[in-house]
Amino acid sequence: DAGITQSPRHKVTETGTPVTLRCHQTENHRYMYWYRQDPGHGLRLIHYSYGVKDTDKGEVSDGYSVSRSKTEDFLLTLESATSSQTSVYFCAISEPWSGNTIYFGEGSWLTVV
């Protein structure tokens, strides 16, 4: 258990509305990530953070923004949700002392209608 909590776990929203997913961790991990999972694609990196206020883009960052104002929280925002953003979103953490292994949260199911 890497102490990762995602919220909300399930959300249905309408096209064009803003949505924020929260990832909360309790073990002071430096590195945090947001991935999305879609059929046929495995998991793909959206954004990641290597410290407070230090973030960078992943391979599928268009339409998403992130913020990390404190170590324990990493927020993923869809400014104007689209149906193509219907997906399962996973937060993850890693630390060098864990052998650089990435551990995942339980996932957030987002449906955009």
Next chain:
Amino acid sequence: AQTVTQSQPEMSVQEAETVTLSCTYDTSESDYYLFWYKQPPSRQMILVIRQEAYKQQNATENRFSVNFQKAAKSFSLKISDSQLGDAAMYFCAYRSKGGTSYGKLTFGQGTILTVHP
């Protein structure tokens, strides 16, 4: 950019038998990590096993072992004495060491494993 390929969309095995899941990858790097993750119906991503590329010895975790062939860029997962609880989607993943790629996992498309009683 690295790519990971799992050529078996689905596999099945009888309980107590052995099954091998295949994974190949493409990279120009010499040092990296490889992982197998298990995703049961709950969708939780569970680490099964990890391998560091510079280590010659194949990783083993209880009933799970890998066959790491660095020159062939192959990383297969063997599950021995299969159990009903092993039924899941299995993902192979690649991770660079350090630099700007730190922490970024590249996943294969996944293999659905069915275990028959």
